Amino acid sequence: MAVKLRMTRIGRRHRPFFRINAVESRTPRDGRILEKLGHYDPIEKDPAKQIVLNRERIEYWLSKGAIPSDTVSQILLRHGIKHKYAEQKAARQAKARAIAGAKGKLFNKAQRIAAQKQIDAAAEKIKTESETKTKEAEEKAKAETEAKTKEVEVKAKAEAAVEKAKAEEDAKTKEAEEKTKAEEKAKAEEKPVIETAQEKTESKTEAVEEKTEAEPEAKAKAEKKPKAKTKKKTPSSEETDKSDEN
Secondary structure, rough: OOOOEOOOOOOOOOOOOEEEEEEOOOOOOOOOOOEOOOOOOOOOOOOHHHHEEEEHHHHHHHOOOEEEOOOHHHHHHHHHOHHHHHHHHHHHHHHHHHHHHHHHOOOOOOHHHHHHHHHHHHHHHHHHHHHHHHHHHHHHHHHHHHHHHHHHHHHHHHHHHHHHHHHHHHHHHHHHHHHHHHHHHHHHHHHHHHHHHHHHHHHHHHHHHHHHHHHHHHHHHHHHHHOOOOOOOOOOHHHHHHHHHH
């Protein structure tokens, strides 16, 4: 008769409680038990009360060839109860792990989780490096853009200053030209007045000079004009005069 050491669940919903029993290998889960060997209460907070084992009876059944289930085997090993089935299972697992490693395959869930963690860590590292490189590239591009923008602004300011100075110079030149033209125009307008005054003065001077010159000439002409000849009276004329007087 093959005997197994396995757990049977009892208790209500959301309140599990397990008994560790010795049962026949062909007995169903809730079938007849041979002997109660302890219990396991996962809700109990006190570790000393969480698992209770009858060590003496468990060693007895193991010596009789009872085979513990995987869960019961872990509980027994945790409490220092060693058995050959655990050693045989560990040897089989080591052999299977070596074969899987030689083929490049993952042996159990723990290895798969560890491998997945390594893959995730490598992916995270690559992502971090990529983000760092991208960030550095963006910062470099931003710095170059800012430098170019600053250079363009400085150049634009310099050109604006040159244009402003040129505009001011042109304005001053234009103002000077306009001032010069205004002065020339004023002089041109003032010159005819002066010339007219000078002409009037000259004409008056000439008139006076002409008058001055004309007076001696007229005087001279008057002096040179011959006197009228006096007619000699004849006897007949004298008689005529007398008769006229009478």
